[in-house]
Amino acid sequence: MIDRAQVLHVARLARLELTEDEVARMSDELSDVLGNIEKIGELDLDGVPPTTHVVEVSNALRPDEVEPSLPRDVALAAAPAVADGGFLVPSPQADADPS
Amino acid sequence: MTQGANTSSDLTLLSAAAAAAAIKRGELSATELFEAYRAAAAGDELNAYLWVAEDAPAPVREGAPLAGVPLAVKDLFCTAGVPSQAGSKILEGYRPPYTASVVARLAAAGAPLLGKTNQDEFAMGSSNENSAYGPVLNPWDRTRVPGGSSGGSAAAVAAGSAPWALGTDTGGSIRQPAALCGIVGLKPTYGTVSRYGMIAFASSLDQAGPLTRDVTDAALLLKHMVAQDERDSTSIGFAGEISLPRGDSLAGIRLGVPEELSGADVGIEAGVVEAFDATLRVAESLGATVETCHLPHAPHALSAYYVLAPAEASSNLARYDGVRYGKRVEDGGLVGMYTRTRSQGFGPEVKRRIMLGTYSLSSGYYDAYYGRAQRVRTKIADDFRAAFERFDFVVTPTAPSVAFELGAISDPLSMYLNDYCTVPMSLAGIPAISIPNGLSAGLPTGFQLCGPAFSENSMLEAAYALEQALGFEAAGARIHSA
Numbered sequence: 001m002i003d004r005a006q007v008l009h010v011a012r013l014a015r016l017e018l019t020e021d022e023v024a025r026m027s028d029e030l031s032d033v034l035g036n037i038e039k040i041g042e043l044d045l046d047g048v049p050p051t052t053h054v055v056e057v058s059n060a061l062r063p064d065e066v067e068p069s070l071p072r073d074v075a076l077a078a079a080p081a082v083a084d085g086g087f088l089v090p091s092p093q094a095d096a097d098p099s
Numbered sequence: 100m101t102q103g104a105n106t107s108s109d110l111t112l113l114s115a116a117a118a119a120a121a122i123k124r125g126e127l128s129a130t131e132l133f134e135a136y137r138a139a140a141a142g143d144e145l146n147a148y149l150w151v152a153e154d155a156p157a158p159v160r161e162g163a164p165l166a167g168v169p170l171a172v173k174d175l176f177c178t179a180g181v182p183s184q185a186g187s188k189i190l191e192g193y194r195p196p197y198t199a200s201v202v203a204r205l206a207a208a209g210a211p212l213l214g215k216t217n218q219d220e221f222a223m224g225s226s227n228e229n230s231a232y233g234p235v236l237n238p239w240d241r242t243r244v245p246g247g248s249s250g251g252s253a254a255a256v257a258a259g260s261a262p263w264a265l266g267t268d269t270g271g272s273i274r275q276p277a278a279l280c281g282i283v284g285l286k287p288t289y290g291t292v293s294r295y296g297m298i299a300f301a302s303s304l305d306q307a308g309p310l311t312r313d314v315t316d317a318a319l320l321l322k323h324m325v326a327q328d329e330r331d332s333t334s335i336g337f338a339g340e341i342s343l344p345r346g347d348s349l350a351g352i353r354l355g356v357p358e359e360l361s362g363a364d365v366g367i368e369a370g371v372v373e374a375f376d377a378t379l380r381v382a383e384s385l386g387a388t389v390e391t392c393h394l395p396h397a398p399h400a401l402s403a404y405y406v407l408a409p410a411e412a413s414s415n416l417a418r419y420d421g422v423r424y425g426k427r428v429e430d431g432g433l434v435g436m437y438t439r440t441r442s443q444g445f446g447p448e449v450k451r452r453i454m455l456g457t458y459s460l461s462s463g464y465y466d467a468y469y470g471r472a473q474r475v476r477t478k479i480a481d482d483f484r485a486a487f488e489r490f491d492f493v494v495t496p497t498a499p500s501v502a503f504e505l506g507a508i509s510d511p512l513s514m515y516l517n518d519y520c521t522v523p524m525s526l527a528g529i530p531a532i533s534i535p536n537g538l539s540a541g542l543p544t545g546f547q548l549c550g551p552a553f554s555e556n557s558m559l560e561a562a563y564a565l566e567q568a569l570g571f572e573a574a575g576a577r578i579h580s581a
Contacts, residue, residue: 029511080426
């Protein structure tokens with residue numbers, strides 16, 4: 001069961017702001033889905049290694065050579081705000097709750 | 100259907116492979132073909148397209164193997180200068196500065212971009228109802244969903260407004276909509292096709308693949324998709340070539356039918372089971388042996404998937420913060436801006452999965468959820484390995500039901516069950532194909548074959564033999580597009 005406090009905590013970690021309605025719905029729906037997922041708790045998985053990746057590729061490296069990359073103006077073209085050749089963001093000091 | 104030579108509807112009835120051959124023989128002009136499809140895509144009434152090319156592309160190079168047959172591409176593939184929004188409001192109007200490797204590769208092989216197809220937001224969904232740009236309608240019955248998340252690609256191919264299309268499959272997002280729209284959908288072995296430029300959902304599972312009218316077209320498109328790519332460190336490519344299938348026999352082929360994924364007792368609709376069983380009889384008549392097999396951990400695949408995929412998604416989608424591209428909603432400070440942007444930019448299902456993923460990765464829950472799910476993934480891959488010691492292919496119905504009505508499924512858990520038969524192969528990273536399997540109550544069903552990693556060629560041969568014997572092509576959904 002995921003209660004209201006847990007929903008709010010996770011939403012804050014995920015940088016999401018939920019309406020009261022969304023909080024209530026999320027609590028029900030996540031409880032439902034996680035309740036179902038918890039069935040994997042019944043399996044005996046002692047000594048079973050985790051799979052992080054299905055194919056055996058380790059350290060796919062290329063020679064460390066300088067190559068042209070996106071020109072700065074192209075990389076900035078889709079940004080909501082730019083200044084002095086960089087991405088412009090609001091000041092963190094202006095946050096009401098900077099956490 | 101319009102009668103008479105060379106009307107545009109005649110041109111769009113050709114399969115992609117037949118059209119490419121006709122262009123190479125000089126019997127068909129690539130420009131005319133493109134224009135016929137451009138008109139069909141622009142006139143689409145299924146909401147399958149989010150963008151359609153306005154101008155004819157530059158002529159393809161002499162001798163290009165795909166000869167100028169145009170390609171519809173799922174919205175989440177980045178296409179330079181062309182809207183690439185992944186079905187999300189947070190990327191509304193985003194035009195990327197570069198093109199996904201696989202799209203560039205296909206364009207170079209002679210398949211120019213026809214349009215961008217609608218999809219569930221960030222590929223999260225099984226009905227296309229999660230698109231921020233409205234649902235796609237199923238061409239067989241416009242009151243029903245086309246499946247998802249590659250629903251726009253599937254509907255466009257089924258309705259004949261695209262000769263073929265690219266989709267992506269994370270837990271069934273190519274195969275399930277292909278089944279629900281009566282076309283072919285193939286998810287390749289993880290790593291065979293580059294993910295560079297694919298807007299990420301769950302990186303250890305996402306794989307691009309073809310949605311086509313028949314098995315030959317699927318083989319032809321895949322042939323020009325597979326490649327190792329230095330821009331995708333998980334890409335492997337394909338040793339050798341994908342070849343076009345030509346066999347008509349299944350002599351000596353051993354098909355395993357997993358009890359856990361195939362019967363009415365695991366929640367598969369009676370009509371779907373009936374169509375599946377009928378195809379098993381056809382397979383036997385072609386010389387295959389059919390036996391029951393077991394994938395003991397397959398019933399837990401969905402649980403593992405709905406831990407792993409949202410966990411990866413919660414991390415991948417952290418990039419949408421209003422800084423570098425897409426939507427920004429100001430709120431005074433920086434964290435406020437991140438939060439407002441994400442809260443207004445993401446739809447309900449995407450928020451739900453971000454929440455689910457963030458929860459299962461959060462301190463105190465990691466071992467119980469994420470760690471366990473990764474171990475279940477190992478067991479599922481082991482189950483398949485064991486099955487493939489006795490069988491050439493494991494076969495199942497592709498989806499538990501035919502296309503359902505828009506709005507019919509409202510709770511997330513029931514929606515997730517649509518992926519029941521497709522998720523195990525995704526977790527194991529193995530290739531799988533869905534082919535049209537006849538109708539149930541007038542709607543298409545799909546027959547899924549999967550094989551060991553890199554068995555695409557033999558899988559395509561078997562699928563082709565079945566397709567020829569089933570003769571579904573003649574009843575192709577494109578006749579319903581009028």
